[in-house]
Amino acid sequence: MPLGFYLILSAILFTIGMVGVLTKRNAIMVFMCIELMMNGANLTLVAFSAFLDNPVGQIFVFFVIAVAAAESAVGLAIIIAIFRNKLTVNINEINILKW
Amino acid sequence: MSLEQIFELVVGAAAVASAITMVLSRNMVMSVLSMILNFICLAILYLTLNAQFIAVLQILVYAGGIMVLFLFVIMLLNIRDTQHSAGKSKFNALLAIAIGVGFLTEMIILIVSSASRKASSLPESAARLGTVESIGKALYTSYLLPFEAVSFLLLAAIIGALILAKKKLD
Structure with a gap:
């Protein structure tokens, strides 16, 4: 498959995640949609x-996966x-932190 | 179109379909399961890109670790559906979809007009790029400091999650 296939696929995944982040309450x-966006970016990197x-x-994807694991543990806590x-x-x- | 290309197209379509199911589903356990399907599709695509180590990592850490954590929290908290469709949230959803469609068309125009022209197939030497050996070699030589920093980050995350989720600090 040409490079464009993977790039367009990751753009689609990123956009689905972005729409999810913007619409979900x-x-x-919202957290899972952020993971989806991260996966889209990872696909581009690979x-x-x-x-x-x-x-x-x-190697950058390796670090992204490690940071995602740490982030989801702290975020879910x-x-x-x-x-x-x-x-x-x-x-x-x-909304306690909203002004 | 070769058999391999058809396979990759099917896997890519499954990844997109499972992502859409994940966003649209009202049942949160269902969306976690479709997210796991999405991760497995991505791992297969990583394999077609000769990134074996990243594919295994994707299954182990994402599908096996992070999503199980999500499933635990969803089943622990027993959250009722809070997604009510008032007038304002419907407007927000339409706005978000408009932004998403604009963003996607912009990216696709950029990709089609630039990158896909040059590279049409994987280079021959890329076959041994994603093995554990070559990734590990780079990780333990040139990227040793970030690697150790990540181990410290994970330690901090474990302690932070324990402190945050604890009932009462004493």
Whole structure:
């Protein structure tokens, strides 16, 4: 497959994730859509790494996956803590830090 | 069109379909499951790009680790559906879809007009690029410092998650 196939596929995945982030009101769903956007970016990195014959892209994806694991662990812990205090995960009702 | 290309097209279509199911589904367990399907499709695409190590990592960490964490939290919290369609949120959804379609067309125009012209197939030497050996060699020589920094980040994330999710600090 040409490089364009992978790039367009990752653009589509990124856009689906972006629309999900903008429309969803549930914090866990927003979080999952962010993971989807990250996967779209990862696909671009791996595709360029393979077509340019350079391993740096795949090493960067390795680091992205490690950071995503750390991010989802801390983020889900924050969601659990918020749910314990406010009994909701609706991001319209979680607005203590809004001015 | 060769058999391999048809296979890649089918896997790509499955990835897009599972992503759409994930966003549209009202049942959150359903969306986690379609997300796992999406990750598996992406891992297959990584394999077609000769990135074996990243493909295994995708299955192990994303589908096996992160999504199980999501499933745990969803089943633990027992959240009822809060997605009510008031007038304002419908307008927001339309606006978001318009932004998304504009963004997507912009990116596709850019990709079609530039990158896909040059590279039409994988270079021959790329076959050994994504093995554990070559990734590991680069990781433990030129990228040793970021690698150690990531291990420290994961340690901090474990401790932070424990502290945050604890019931009462004492």
